[in-house]
Amino acid sequence: MALIRLLPIDPKLDFLGKRHLFMVFSVMLALGSLGTFFVQGLNFGVDFRGGILMEVETAQPADLGQLRADLRDLQLGEITLQEFGEPTVLLLNISRQEGGDAEQRAAIEQVQQTLGEQVVEYRRTEFVGPKVGAELRQAGILATVLALSAIGLYIWLRFEWQFGLAALVALAHDIIATIGFFAITQIEFNLATLAAVLTIAGYSINDTVVVFDRVREKLRKYKKMPMPDLLNLAINKTLSRTLLTSVTTLLALIALSAFGGEVIRGFTLGLIWGVLIGTYSSVALAVPMLLYLGLRREQLTGGDEDKAPGTPKGAVESGAE
Incomplete structure (x- = not known):
């Protein structure tokens, strides 16, 4: 608590003075993310592309190079092999085999025979068919579109059009940057990481709404x-709240990433990136956008009741709090 009390309530930082730099950085980040996505693509998990997923534990750290060579000789198509959190835990992704369930089971048996006695435990073996993968992809896209549309509708009804458009631009920036993060890192993109993207959207828009409420208050x-x-005043008045919320959220996410295991690591790393980029966009992108969009006081209704307490009728405030 003593540390929290040391944080300045009104740090008086000049965010708007650096708005051009923020805009250039945001545009470059968005373009870089889109470029990486179109060139490199996402590392879709079995959830979306279909295939066989096996997680195994070996008695000793495996020779990945030799194992890859042995599995390549099976001629089962593309097979990726990687350590999964620990040197003795391996994750295998095997392309879907032509045919039905019998062909998939045959492929699994071939892999098990190749791995042999060095495997002490098969932790999980999953198969997702192409039809199921396609349906999950479509459902994921639909869920994302509906969620973002609902958020956009709320913002449009809640604020004047400049606020709504600025919030949607910041939200789109965060989603694009997050997709770029997964494209650059090649962290497996599955249903869990899709949930992280939607969570980031909600977190980011919540931060933006808080700052926008303070902007409208100061405009009146x-x-x-x-x-x-x-606008600088409004940002600085909410900055301590924004930073404390982000830091406490990051502490929980870092702990989950460090101790939660590989199964949720992609989810937590995506959220960590999302909290950072969402906090940035709420402060350094969404609010400066209001200036570019020509926000004017005349668009906000308010009479004498909007003045600070103690202001004489007919007087107008022009100073800081």
């Missing part, structure tokens, strides 16, 4: 303050 209160100064 300070009738003559220059717009850049007013």
Whole structure:
């Protein structure tokens, strides 16, 4: 608690003065993410592309090079092999085999025979057919579109159009940057990581709404303050809350990433990136966008009741709090 009390409530940082740098960085990040996605693509998991997934534990750290060569000789198509959290735990992704369940079981038996006695435990063996993978892909895309549409509708109804458009731009920026993160890192993209993307969208828009509420409050209160100064004031007034929320969330996510195991690591790493980029966009992208979109005080209704307490009727505030 003592550390929290040391944080400045109003740090008076000039975010709007650096808005051009923020915009350039955001555009470059979005373009880089899109470029990586179209060139490299996502590392889709079995959930989406179909195939066979095997997680095995070996008695000793395996010779991955020799194992890859042995599995390649089986001629089962593309087979990827990697350590999964520990040197003795391996994750195998095997392409879907032509035919039905019998052909998939035959492929699994071939792999088991090749791995032989060095495997002490088969932790899981999963098969997702192409039809199921395609259906999951379609359902995932539909869920994402519906969620983002619902968020966009709420923002559009909740705020003036400049606020709504700025929030949607910041939200799109966060989603694109997160997709780029998964494309660059090649972390497996499955249903869990898709859930992380949607969680990031909700987290980001919540941060943005909090800052926008303070912007509207200051617009009604300070009738003559220059717009850049007013937006800076609103950001700084919510900055301690924004940072404390982000830091406490990150502490929990880092603990999950470190101790939660490989199964949820992609999910937690995606959320860690999302919290960082969402906090950035709420402060350094969404609010400066209001200035570019020409937000004016006249669009907000408010009379004498919007003035600070103690302000004489007819007087106008123009200073800081």
